[in-house]
Amino acid sequence: MPTVTIDDVRAAARRIEGRVRRTPLLPATLPHDPLPGNPVLNLKLESLQVSGSFKARGAMSKLMTLDPAARARGLITASGGNHGLGVAYAGHAAGVGVTIYLPGNTPPAKADSLRRWGAAVHIHGAVWDDANREALAAAARTGQTYIHPFADPDVIAGQGTVGLEVLADAPETDVLLVSIGGGGLIAGAALAAKALKPGITVIGVEPVGAPTLHASLAAGELVELASIDTQANTLAPRRSEALNLALIQQHVDDIVLVTDGQMRQAARWLWREFGLGVELSAAAAIAALQSGAYAPAEGAVCTALICGAGNDGAN
Numbered sequence: 001m002p003t004v005t006i007d008d009v010r011a012a013a014r015r016i017e018g019r020v021r022r023t024p025l026l027p028a029t030l031p032h033d034p035l036p037g038n039p040v041l042n043l044k045l046e047s048l049q050v051s052g053s054f055k056a057r058g059a060m061s062k063l064m065t066l067d068p069a070a071r072a073r074g075l076i077t078a079s080g081g082n083h084g085l086g087v088a089y090a091g092h093a094a095g096v097g098v099t100i101y102l103p104g105n106t107p108p109a110k111a112d113s114l115r116r117w118g119a120a121v122h123i124h125g126a127v128w129d130d131a132n133r134e135a136l137a138a139a140a141r142t143g144q145t146y147i148h149p150f151a152d153p154d155v156i157a158g159q160g161t162v163g164l165e166v167l168a169d170a171p172e173t174d175v176l177l178v179s180i181g182g183g184g185l186i187a188g189a190a191l192a193a194k195a196l197k198p199g200i201t202v203i204g205v206e207p208v209g210a211p212t213l214h215a216s217l218a219a220g221e222l223v224e225l226a227s228i229d230t231q232a233n234t235l236a237p238r239r240s241e242a243l244n245l246a247l248i249q250q251h252v253d254d255i256v257l258v259t260d261g262q263m264r265q266a267a268r269w270l271w272r273e274f275g276l277g278v279e280l281s282a283a284a285a286i287a288a289l290q291s292g293a294y295a296p297a298e299g300a301v302c303t304a305l306i307c308g309a310g311n312d313g314a315n
Helices: 006-016 055-063 068-073 082-094 108-116 128-142 153-169 184-196 212-219 242-251 260-274 280-291
Strands: 025-027 040-045 075-078 098-102 120-123 175-179 201-207 254-258 301-306
Touching: 006 055, 006 153, 006 184, 025 153, 040 153, 055 082, 055 153, 075 082, 075 128, 082 098, 082 108, 098 108, 098 128, 108 120, 153 184, 153 242, 153 301, 175 184, 175 280, 184 201, 184 242, 201 212, 201 280, 212 242, 212 254, 254 260, 254 280, 260 280, 280 301
Parallel strands: 040 301, 075 098, 098 120, 175 201, 175 301, 201 254
Antiparallel strands: 025 040
């Protein structure tokens, strides 16, 4: 099985430099409505990333490894929305055709955004796993380059560049909190963070209704959920992959669970206190702190990855 190293993350950082944004890290000081325990909090604003989420990093990292022939055949993937937007942006920037398969639970606004980036969009199945099977079948027919949203080493390395930036801007970070969908972001970010600061604590956050990697860690092997019950569709694959699970087992200290209601409350808090319009998934790290699902030690410096923009969290 392939793996990913800190050297791979650093190489990805060189590949994507100048092609994606180096997003700001916001010290979350003096909120009107403080979090329980009033932790020292930083927000890593990947919601301000080009295409609206961290996914642009991994997509661009992968694209930059492809030879001209592969680029000419075009790109294809399946997405809950954000990965598709990252791939669509990368393809648009490089003049490469892109096809995206979406599950039926994708917000229509994300499908419209994909079309505006020039991607061909197809809706298939109820959840990401359904759309992904169709995307793989289409890639086999067309010869397009399939980009996995979370289990490709070059994609994981690209997502890991977030960890490099966090510890460059806030080396005092004691705890890094990361929402989990398929596990690409946390696999890369945790790997990078632990390589630079071995004593850092990395906490993953999943929905109660989609505890894909929480269940897999408990079982010690990949678990495929029988069903998904969350409105945070970008955190809702039924199954991760062996590469992600192995990296998470090695580098992630714990995974906690939050409800959709807690994520929605956290999204409203981010809007009210900081003017940040984010989707449910992007509020998961704050929900973990706000709900007490994760309680940091007194005085701990916590950095929360705010992973995607949107307006579903405010509804």
